[in-house]
Amino acid sequence: EVQLLESGGDLVQPGGSLRLSCAASGFTFSSYAMNWVRQAPGKGLEWVSCIINSGTTTYYADSVKGRFTISRDNSHNTLLLQMNSLRAEDTAVYYCAKSAYHNTCYNMGVWGKGTTVTVSS
Amino acid sequence: DIVMTQSPLSLPVTPGEPASISCRSSQSLLHSNGYNYLDWYLQKPGRSPQLLIYLSSNRASGVPDRFSGSASGTDFTLQISRVEAEDVGFYYCMQAIQIPYSFGQGTKLEIK
Numbered sequence: 001e002v003q004l005l006e007s008g009g010d011l012v013q014p015g016g017s018l019r020l021s022c023a024a025s026g027f028t029f030s031s032y033a034m035n036w037v038r039q040a041p042g043k044g045l046e047w048v049s050c051i052i053n054s055g056t057t058t059y060y061a062d063s064v065k066g067r068f069t070i071s072r073d074n075s076h077n078t079l080l081l082q083m084n085s086l087r088a089e090d091t092a093v094y095y096c097a098k099s100a101y102h103n104t105c106y107n108m109g110v111w112g113k114g115t116t117v118t119v120s121s
Numbered sequence: 122d123i124v125m126t127q128s129p130l131s132l133p134v135t136p137g138e139p140a141s142i143s144c145r146s147s148q149s150l151l152h153s154n155g156y157n158y159l160d161w162y163l164q165k166p167g168r169s170p171q172l173l174i175y176l177s178s179n180r181a182s183g184v185p186d187r188f189s190g191s192a193s194g195t196d197f198t199l200q201i202s203r204v205e206a207e208d209v210g211f212y213y214c215m216q217a218i219q220i221p222y223s224f225g226q227g228t229k230l231e232i233k
Contacts, residue, residue: 037170045162045170045213047222061221062122095169106160106217107175109182114169 002026002110004096009115016086016119022079022096022112030054030074033099035108036081038092038117048094049081050105059105064090086119093117123148123216127225134204135233142228144197144214150177151218157192158218161199164227165210173212174199206232 008020022034036048049070050059058070069082079096093116097108124147134140150157157177162170172181174190177197187202201208211227 044211044227045164045215045224047215047224050220050222059220097170100175104217105220106158106215106222107172107181108160108162108170109172111169111171 002098004098004110004112006094006096006112006115009094009117011118011120012086013121014087014119017082017084018086018117020081020083020094020096020115020117022081024077024079024098027098027110029072029077031102033101033103033105034072034079035097035099035105036070036079037095037097037108037111038090039095039114040089040092043092046092050099051079052105053102057103083117086117088119091117091119122221123150123219123223125214125216125223125225127212127214127228130226130228132228132230133233134201134230136206137203140201140204140208140230142199142212142214142230144199144225146195146197146216148219149195150192150197150216157197158216159190159192159197160215160217161190162213162215162224163208163210164213165207168210170213204230204232 035050093114098110100107159177161174164170177192178190214225
Protein backbone atom coordinates (compact mmCIF):
# COMPACT_ATOMS: atom_id res chain seq x y z
CA GLU A 1 0.00 0.00 0.00
CA VAL A 2 1.26 3.44 -0.93
CA GLN A 3 1.70 5.53 2.23
CA LEU A 4 3.12 8.84 3.39
CA LEU A 5 3.63 9.55 7.08
CA GLU A 6 4.60 13.01 8.25
CA SER A 7 6.28 13.76 11.57
CA GLY A 8 8.14 16.53 13.35
CA GLY A 9 5.34 18.99 13.96
CA ASP A 10 5.54 20.83 17.27
CA LEU A 11 4.96 24.07 19.16
CA VAL A 12 7.81 26.47 18.44
CA GLN A 13 8.48 30.10 19.31
CA PRO A 14 8.55 32.81 16.64
CA GLY A 15 11.97 32.95 15.07
CA GLY A 16 12.60 29.30 15.87
CA SER A 17 13.33 26.33 13.64
CA LEU A 18 11.74 22.96 12.98
CA ARG A 19 12.39 20.05 10.65
CA LEU A 20 9.52 18.04 9.22
CA SER A 21 9.91 14.53 7.82
CA CYS A 22 7.73 12.46 5.54
CA ALA A 23 8.37 8.72 5.39
CA ALA A 24 7.28 7.10 2.14
CA SER A 25 6.46 3.45 1.56
CA GLY A 26 4.78 1.22 -1.01
CA PHE A 27 6.29 2.88 -4.10
CA THR A 28 9.65 3.72 -5.66
CA PHE A 29 10.25 6.98 -3.81
CA SER A 30 13.23 7.99 -5.96
CA SER A 31 11.06 8.05 -9.10
CA TYR A 32 8.63 10.80 -8.10
CA ALA A 33 8.57 14.49 -7.35
CA MET A 34 7.27 15.36 -3.90
CA ASN A 35 5.45 18.34 -2.42
CA TRP A 36 4.65 20.04 0.85
CA VAL A 37 1.21 21.65 1.11
CA ARG A 38 -0.08 23.40 4.23
CA GLN A 39 -3.42 24.40 5.68
CA ALA A 40 -3.71 27.09 8.34
CA PRO A 41 -6.47 26.57 10.95
CA GLY A 42 -9.87 27.04 9.31
CA LYS A 43 -8.30 28.08 6.00
CA GLY A 44 -7.75 26.64 2.56
CA LEU A 45 -4.83 24.81 1.02
CA GLU A 46 -1.51 26.52 0.27
CA TRP A 47 1.21 24.92 -1.84
CA VAL A 48 4.57 25.35 -0.09
CA SER A 49 7.34 23.57 -1.95
CA CYS A 50 8.28 20.82 -4.39
CA ILE A 51 11.38 18.78 -5.17
CA ILE A 52 11.90 16.65 -8.25
CA ASN A 53 12.84 13.01 -7.98
CA SER A 54 16.60 13.47 -8.17
CA GLY A 55 16.58 16.30 -5.63
CA THR A 56 18.46 18.58 -8.01
CA THR A 57 15.62 21.05 -8.56
CA THR A 58 13.43 22.66 -5.91
CA TYR A 59 10.58 25.15 -5.96
CA TYR A 60 9.08 27.37 -3.25
CA ALA A 61 6.13 29.59 -2.53
CA ASP A 62 7.09 33.24 -2.14
CA SER A 63 5.88 33.15 1.46
CA VAL A 64 8.56 30.66 2.51
CA LYS A 65 11.38 31.31 0.05
CA GLY A 66 14.66 31.94 1.88
CA ARG A 67 13.32 30.48 5.14
CA PHE A 68 12.33 26.92 4.23
CA THR A 69 14.46 24.27 2.53
CA ILE A 70 13.05 21.12 0.98
CA SER A 71 15.27 18.08 0.52
CA ARG A 72 15.02 14.33 0.16
CA ASP A 73 16.96 11.22 1.09
CA ASN A 74 16.18 8.69 -1.61
CA SER A 75 18.22 6.00 0.13
CA HIS A 76 15.88 6.26 3.13
CA ASN A 77 12.64 7.12 1.29
CA THR A 78 12.27 10.34 3.23
CA LEU A 79 11.16 13.85 2.32
CA LEU A 80 12.31 16.71 4.55
CA LEU A 81 11.34 20.32 5.17
CA GLN A 82 13.71 22.49 7.17
CA MET A 83 11.81 25.48 8.49
CA ASN A 84 13.75 28.46 9.84
CA SER A 85 12.77 31.93 11.06
CA LEU A 86 9.28 30.68 11.78
CA ARG A 87 6.42 33.15 12.01
CA ALA A 88 2.94 32.96 13.48
CA GLU A 89 1.52 32.76 9.95
CA ASP A 90 3.40 29.48 9.39
CA THR A 91 1.04 27.82 11.87
CA ALA A 92 -0.68 25.06 9.90
CA VAL A 93 -1.08 21.39 9.22
CA TYR A 94 1.68 20.39 6.82
CA TYR A 95 0.94 17.63 4.32
CA CYS A 96 3.40 15.85 2.09
CA ALA A 97 2.00 14.80 -1.26
CA LYS A 98 3.34 12.62 -4.06
CA SER A 99 3.29 13.80 -7.67
CA ALA A 100 2.54 11.38 -10.47
CA TYR A 101 5.68 12.43 -12.32
CA HIS A 102 9.41 12.51 -11.77
CA ASN A 103 10.13 16.11 -12.78
CA THR A 104 6.86 18.00 -12.40
CA CYS A 105 4.94 18.57 -9.23
CA TYR A 106 1.23 18.52 -9.99
CA ASN A 107 -1.25 15.60 -10.08
CA MET A 108 -0.75 14.93 -6.35
CA GLY A 109 -2.44 11.56 -6.04
CA VAL A 110 -1.17 10.47 -2.62
CA TRP A 111 -1.27 12.55 0.56
CA GLY A 112 -0.16 11.94 4.11
CA LYS A 113 -2.31 12.61 7.17
CA GLY A 114 -0.38 15.77 8.03
CA THR A 115 1.67 17.07 10.95
CA THR A 116 0.78 20.18 12.95
CA VAL A 117 3.13 23.12 13.35
CA THR A 118 2.21 25.83 15.83
CA VAL A 119 4.28 28.99 16.05
CA SER A 120 3.50 30.90 19.22
CA SER A 121 5.19 32.41 22.22
CA ASP B 122 1.43 34.96 -9.52
CA ILE B 123 -1.73 33.31 -10.86
CA VAL B 124 -4.90 33.91 -8.86
CA MET B 125 -7.57 31.21 -8.80
CA THR B 126 -11.13 32.28 -8.02
CA GLN B 127 -13.80 29.71 -7.19
CA SER B 128 -17.56 30.08 -7.09
CA PRO B 129 -19.77 29.52 -5.31
CA LEU B 130 -18.02 29.31 -1.96
CA SER B 131 -20.94 27.38 -0.48
CA LEU B 132 -23.07 24.87 -2.35
CA PRO B 133 -26.03 23.12 -0.72
CA VAL B 134 -27.21 20.22 -2.86
CA THR B 135 -30.03 17.68 -2.63
CA PRO B 136 -28.81 14.07 -2.96
CA GLY B 137 -29.30 12.78 -6.48
CA GLU B 138 -29.19 16.27 -7.96
CA PRO B 139 -26.32 17.60 -10.08
CA ALA B 140 -23.77 20.12 -8.84
CA SER B 141 -21.30 22.43 -10.55
CA ILE B 142 -18.29 24.31 -9.19
CA SER B 143 -16.52 27.01 -11.18
CA CYS B 144 -12.88 28.06 -11.06
CA ARG B 145 -11.42 30.98 -12.97
CA SER B 146 -7.71 31.61 -13.44
CA SER B 147 -6.14 35.07 -13.82
CA GLN B 148 -3.92 33.74 -16.63
CA SER B 149 -4.10 31.01 -19.21
CA LEU B 150 -3.33 27.53 -17.93
CA LEU B 151 -2.93 26.16 -21.45
CA HIS B 152 0.42 24.51 -22.09
CA SER B 153 1.97 24.26 -25.54
CA ASN B 154 1.19 20.55 -25.38
CA GLY B 155 -2.51 21.37 -25.54
CA TYR B 156 -3.34 20.51 -21.94
CA ASN B 157 -4.74 22.85 -19.30
CA TYR B 158 -2.71 22.44 -16.12
CA LEU B 159 -5.47 22.39 -13.56
CA ASP B 160 -6.16 19.87 -10.80
CA TRP B 161 -9.27 19.44 -8.65
CA TYR B 162 -9.00 18.17 -5.08
CA LEU B 163 -11.61 17.21 -2.50
CA GLN B 164 -11.04 17.44 1.23
CA LYS B 165 -13.65 15.49 3.11
CA PRO B 166 -14.36 16.47 6.73
CA GLY B 167 -11.43 15.58 8.98
CA ARG B 168 -9.48 14.01 6.12
CA SER B 169 -6.50 14.83 3.95
CA PRO B 170 -7.13 16.19 0.46
CA GLN B 171 -7.58 13.70 -2.36
CA LEU B 172 -7.06 14.14 -6.09
CA LEU B 173 -10.19 14.07 -8.24
CA ILE B 174 -9.20 15.49 -11.62
CA TYR B 175 -5.87 16.37 -13.27
CA LEU B 176 -5.11 18.24 -16.50
CA SER B 177 -8.59 19.78 -16.18
CA SER B 178 -10.57 16.75 -17.38
CA ASN B 179 -8.82 13.50 -16.45
CA ARG B 180 -10.32 11.55 -13.57
CA ALA B 181 -7.83 10.20 -11.08
CA SER B 182 -7.70 6.50 -10.37
CA GLY B 183 -10.68 5.28 -8.38
CA VAL B 184 -12.72 8.46 -8.80
CA PRO B 185 -16.38 7.72 -9.67
CA ASP B 186 -17.46 8.65 -13.17
CA ARG B 187 -20.12 10.99 -11.79
CA PHE B 188 -17.25 13.48 -11.44
CA SER B 189 -16.12 15.32 -14.57
CA GLY B 190 -14.02 18.35 -15.39
CA SER B 191 -14.05 20.75 -18.30
CA ALA B 192 -12.36 23.91 -19.51
CA SER B 193 -13.26 26.93 -21.58
CA GLY B 194 -10.46 29.47 -21.85
CA THR B 195 -9.59 30.47 -18.31
CA ASP B 196 -12.85 29.10 -16.89
CA PHE B 197 -12.90 25.61 -15.43
CA THR B 198 -15.81 23.56 -14.17
CA LEU B 199 -16.11 20.53 -11.94
CA GLN B 200 -19.41 18.75 -12.37
CA ILE B 201 -21.00 16.07 -10.25
CA SER B 202 -23.81 14.38 -12.18
CA ARG B 203 -25.63 13.03 -9.10
CA VAL B 204 -24.47 14.14 -5.68
CA GLU B 205 -24.16 11.51 -2.98
CA ALA B 206 -23.83 12.02 0.77
CA GLU B 207 -20.16 10.98 0.64
CA ASP B 208 -19.35 13.92 -1.67
CA VAL B 209 -19.56 16.51 1.13
CA GLY B 210 -16.44 18.52 1.84
CA PHE B 211 -14.33 21.30 0.42
CA TYR B 212 -13.44 21.28 -3.27
CA TYR B 213 -10.28 23.08 -4.43
CA CYS B 214 -8.94 23.85 -7.87
CA MET B 215 -5.18 24.28 -8.28
CA GLN B 216 -3.22 25.69 -11.19
CA ALA B 217 -0.01 23.92 -12.12
CA ILE B 218 1.14 25.83 -15.19
CA GLN B 219 3.37 28.19 -13.22
CA ILE B 220 5.36 28.06 -10.01
CA PRO B 221 4.23 28.94 -7.39
CA TYR B 222 1.22 26.68 -7.74
CA SER B 223 -1.94 28.26 -6.35
CA PHE B 224 -5.25 26.95 -5.05
CA GLY B 225 -8.68 28.48 -5.20
CA GLN B 226 -10.35 29.50 -1.95
CA GLY B 227 -12.35 26.29 -1.77
CA THR B 228 -16.04 25.49 -2.25
CA LYS B 229 -17.94 23.84 0.57
CA LEU B 230 -20.42 21.30 -0.72
CA GLU B 231 -23.06 20.28 1.78
CA ILE B 232 -26.16 18.16 1.64
CA LYS B 233 -29.53 19.86 1.96
